[in-house]
């Protein structure tokens with residue numbers, strides 16, 4: 157049976173290390189939980205190391221009973237504004253009409269809803285156009301139910317254009333200009349996602365004082381150049397399947413025979429294109445809804461019932477976490493927990509919420 161192994165100690169370790177790397181540069185880390193489908197055990201891991209805010213993209217995954225603060229990172233449609241006001245502590249917005257409805261929703265509930273305005277810098281997915289930002293900021297200032305905390309930026313979600321040194325400088329100038337012309341001083345500049353980490357390691361990010369981090373926390377790779385972050389675990393999530401058939405098959409292209417194993421993982425369990433076999437002698441050659449076809453190559457040690465372990469891309473993790481019929485197996489590692497405790501007790505002063 158296919159099983160998703162989730163190593164909670166490695167997720168805790170990655171969260172602590174990232175929090176440390178960001179905090180020492182004066183940047184707040186908001187863990188993005190949309191890839192783990194609101195998993196309660198993973199949220200608990202975050203809370204246990206001091207995170208009291210997380211970012212989500214689906215209102216349906218927000219746990220009403222949790223005392224964690226949610227940042228809503230996907231714009232709402234106007235009919236969702238009551239839920240956004242009720243369920244989230246801050247949201248990222250891009251449309252004036254939606255902000256207007258949020259304002260009415262907040263006033264009705266006698267609360268003030270904090271927002272960040274997302275600016276489309278060069279990713280081309282969401283965000284206010286740079287030239288409309290000043291006017292939007294001035295508009296929002298007039299709304300009694302909305303508090304404008306600052307601006308947000310995003311990279312590498314749609315266009316594969318990593319943030320660069322020039323972007324940081326131009327973002328800085330842009331912020332100064334908006335502040336000067338609107339008379340507003342921004343508290344928070346939420347400068348991006350995991351794709352900002354490479355740049356953060358080598359240069360000052362200026363006014364950026366918050367990053368929303370999903371992928372790098374979950375799988376230990378930064379996302380601009382897909383490079384390992386050496387301080388982090390890359391295998392907190394592993395997918396395990398079992399061999400249910402081994403037969404020689406004939407390859408009609410090469411006219412050669414090979415040994416093929418069927419593994420009980422399929423397209424309904426994960427994004428199979430995001431799987432890599434840990435044993436690199438093996439190769440995935442195809443998939444159907446419930447089965448992976450694996451070329452056993454030159455190996456002669458696999459038998460029926462053997463486990464095959466796969467590393468997972470972010471999409472594969474996210475899809476598997478959203479799959480209710482896939483068995484999830486949570487593990488702890490006492491050694492890693494001891495490392496975390498040691499690290500936290502020596503570095504405790506450099507942590508802040």
Ligand SMILES: *Cc1c(COP(=O)(O)O)cnc(C)c1O
Nearest residue numbers: 188229349350351368369370371
């Ligand atoms: C998904 C998402 C993130 C997190 O991106 P990662 O690459 O997983 O770190 C941050 N901000 C927004 C708006 C997102 O949609």
